[in-house]
Amino acid sequence: MKTAVVIGAGPAGLMAAEELALAGLKVVVAEAKPSPARKFLMAGKSGLNLTKDEAFEDFVAAYDSPALRPMLEAFGPEDVKRWAEALEQDVFTGSSGRVFPKAMKASPLLRAWLRRLDALGVELKTRWRWIGEAEFETPEGRVSLTPDVTVLAMGGASWARLGSDGAWAQDMPDLVAPFQPANMGFAVNWSAHMAPLFGAPVKQVELRAGGIKHRGEFVVSKRGLEGGGIYVLSKAMREGAALWLDLMPDVSLAEVEARLAKAGKQSLPNVLKRLKLDPVKRALFFEFGKDRDVSVARTLKNLPLIHAGPRPIDEAISTAGGLRFDVLDAGLMLKSKPNVFAAGEMLDWEAPTGGYLITACLATGRWAGQHAAKRA
Template identity: 60%
Template sequence: MVDALVIGAGPAGLMAAEELARAGRRVLVCEAKASVGRKFLMAGKSGLNVTKDEGAAAFAGRYDSDWLGPMLAEFGPAEVMAWCRGLGQEVFTGSSGRVFPAAMKASPLLRAWLARLGAAGVEVRTRWRWAGFAGAGLRFKMPEGERVLTPAVTVLALGGASWARLGSDAAWVPWLVERGVEVAAWKPANMGFAVDWSAQMARVFGQPVKGAALYVAGRRERGEFVVSARGLEGGGIYAVSRELREGAGLVLDLMPDVGAAEVAARLGRMRAGETAANRLRKLGLAPVAVALVMEFAKGAPLTVVKALPVRLAGPRPLDEAISVAGGVTRGAVTEGLELRAVPGVFVCGEMLDWEAPTGGYLLTGCWATGRWAGRAAAG
């Protein structure tokens, strides 16, 4: 009989496996894909942001679910940085407070982690896809056929419902629901938003809007975003995506470092008869920002650059989202993240119903919940 089984070899699952092994359990990790940590490696392609270097209260406050508080208190930014260094991966804090490995990539960290897990006796099997329950066991499909495992304890770390090609396809939902587990409906998080562009916008597709201020639901965020053929996407949009998803409007200040009176004064000094586009360029707006004004407020006073209303056509599809809201609800698990309806089975990572912004919060949340579930399962 398998002693401790972990299904899913992403950050949450591998962290659960590490805790189980540390407690002396014989651990088997099963991964449906041909290799481990696929979404983790993809997230690190542009620089792996492991956490955010800020106070514990401020950090925890960026999550929409206060029930993660104890888990983040035990494995928050300071602990993440120490853990990375323990794997021989030095980290540094950028000007925004975001923390990155010195190598910037995910692959060196993952290689060092897998080596440590292997030395601890953790066995990893790829191309083992969980196919649901089989009585008291768990059924797997692999290239050579099917097999049922009956572990003493199981940790599920199967991801959410975005980036299905990397393994997070939410195929597990009906199997847990059949066992009486409550799973909240999925919603995209940290995603772009569709815009029904006119033909004139095609010339600026792919261009970033830098330094804008975004006003949504009474709050202000500074950030960069990109105008794409599909709409608006990028960090600035992701920061306010939850409020936009729930129906709040978006207003842009394209000159946040210049007061409204100064903008009006500059416009007043320009020659009469100049085209609106030319006057906007003289204000210092980049071509992509000029295009946005002409798209959303053509014919309006040009002082609209301080409060440009943006017409969105809804969030991009779920599978395009960086992360998701929804999943196994708080009421469905014990304090140790054990499923109340399926004793001996624990859940962690993006399977759980929590939401957080990008900027290291997602990865830290997965590690913290994986660690918590692994420790509880080991007990």
Template identity: 60%
Template sequence: MIQTDALVVGAGPAGLMAAEALSQAGLSVLVADHKPSVARKLLMAGKSGLNLTRDEPFDAFVAHYGTAALHLRPMLAALPPDAVRAWAEGLGQPCFTGSTGRVFPNAMKASPLLRAWLARLDASGVQRRTRWRWVGWEDAAARFDTPEGPRLVIAKTTVLALGGASWVRLGSDGAWAKTLTRAGTRIAPFQPANAGLLVDWSPHMTAHFGAPLKGVGWRAGALASRGEAVISARGLEGGGLYPLTPALRDGAALHADLAPDIPTGILAQRLANARGKQSLANRLRKVLHLDPATRALAMECARPLPRDPDSLARLLKALPIPVAGLRSLDEAISTAGGLPFAALDAQLMLKTRPGTFCAGEMLDWEAPTGGYLLTACLATGLAAGRAAARHAHKG
């Protein structure tokens, strides 16, 4: 039996932020994670450039959280994008803002930031245990399976930050859902978010696998986005498409605008003026400046293309993409579903388990990539940690 003031289960960004808040409140803190090392998903995300947050007006920033914005807004207000940047710089990681408003550490990678963060937590006395899998409660104690056998931890307060159900190999396996369900808490089914799309390409597209589609507008249902996507052997993926996942998950059709800066009427006139003896491929190349991959996409999805300029213009402004479905849950960058806010009070405490608070991707919210995911994980971790500290001090 181990006793501590505060127990944090899950050592991703939300859990570590909760641990820091608890430690700053003067509590002894034990952090437990079932993987051999901590923050694996953060490190993986940082391999392509660690996008910490987004530099944009706060109301616009919060709007990206959709139906969960009402719940998340006060937590994001307590740790807005400029505060996330200041937090990283306080760890010795100066940041810069890219042309799209995305904020990155100058080092781009997650590892220098994580090393500095863990060193600060160590210096404050936070204890870490790895290869400890939480399997539920035994009366007042949290029970763990460890390499040394079962362990029980008694804490004045607990924060669960167990992640979603994507990228299982990095630790987010969603196994906690069954544990909470057995304890009487309803869990919303996990679904892929920020997921790649499955498209059954013809052999003609093979030459374009790995090619980016730039300057394209995307629409599915009421959602629209503009950004890069990449043609892969299995379909399409990329930040331009990820914001559309909620609509695509609900069965909305996907359309691509290959000329998002040109109104339909003007595009039709330009196509008409360029007819002459030019081939259709040359007209697309010269009038729209479409690269080979984008021209191939148009031919793949709508062959034979109409010769009439008006019909062709309308098609190019709303090219139907034959999506066969989303990539699997484990392949998605993040997940929708999880622990509903209705199961928590306004302080993120479980209604069925007083003294236990929850944070991060295990909560039922989703947001596109681009800094929104990490900011909300940090913000909910901070909120849960502070609320848990207040609860411990009351006790």
């Protein structure tokens, strides 16, 4: 019987293992941590956004890598939903198009998936730390395997405590684009008056950076700016684009000016209250806009949010960088390492939150597993 080793037991690795087992290979999954899919389970604490229910071209456009298209065509949002339902996890689509399991957590889905893998004969080895090729440090000592094919699925470089530390990249530096944080917060050196507002959400605003506009919300935290509205723009901001905030996106500049004129000679704090700006919006105005050499109305519509750069990469939800697609063939096999494939966040692609990350991990894991099985 042909054999396969999958290194990493996140969603990409488990998907690859399933495809290999379905093809008749004897599969060992080696996981460095004491239990599988720790980052996947962490994502489940906020509901486990599996995918995004939207037109396929819009879905694909969210990714920065055209190389992912065939994998997403083969396993896209509808396939993800069917996959979850086949594991007896009913899903629902929220108003934004985001798809979640009705259980709103990852653990029931993972348990069902692991049972199915076990029934297929997949052998999961935990506390097996990869040290190169198909060698591992294990609780029983060093183990060396000789598989017919190998799938690498060791994750990116964020959330090291959950297993994605990017250490594997040191063993193949010529094949890797440098890691960068993605879907991350940005540090801000706040004034003292902002402290009472840490944790406050900023809602019903429009954020702009690098030609991208996004209606949404974000959070003022002790560390800076965080949340979905920031993550959507994080790539542009990481690349140097300034961040601007429209505090009144549903009101035109002319209407804001008219409302300010009606306020007369009232103090600015009272004027902002009359405009029905909540405390956190007023605080942001005074933090970033009170000394600008433009009108109050223009500042309300175009407030610069000054930050000190991205938060550390280990705090990021995901990472950009990883194995470059030019060092992989169309089946995700490393050109320099025959019979070794790669999948998931090890690959050099980037996408926003909202279901895109998990979908691409599943799709690339499935693709690598299928092509590895054909190669065996």
